[in-house]
Amino acid sequence: MANNDSLTHTMATIDSFTKDRDWEQFHTVKNIISSISIEAAELSETVQWSNPSTDEVRNDAELQSAIGDELADVMVYCLRLCSMLNIDPIQIIEDKIEKNASKYPIESSKGSSRKYTAYEK
Ligand SMILES: [Mg+2]
Incomplete structure (x- = not known):
């Protein structure tokens, strides 16, 4: 990998988290792709019945935290899939x-x- 040492470390952390719990058995390609979709839906749910501006989100610590949590879920599964597929x-x-x-x-x-x-x- 080029120029992404920190991301490589993060991917290794995700892989270790998975291995330590013996969850690799559940991490099929299909299951991880489904999980990305599910977490993306949870990200959408944070603003399902509102349409806040960027500044409104920045000034709402609770909403910003909720968006960050779901964004992290999406990215964790994306990076897990990259790791599984050597991408x-x-x-x-x-x-x-x-x-x-x-x-x-x-x-x-x-x-x-x-x-x-x-x-x-
Ligand atoms: Mg989630």
């Missing part, structure tokens, strides 16, 4: 950003929320 998380993010930069050139996408297929025509 470098930094590399796939950098690769994806590069792909997105090609799909969304600044001159076509700046200030627009349209999907790239709308201006590929």
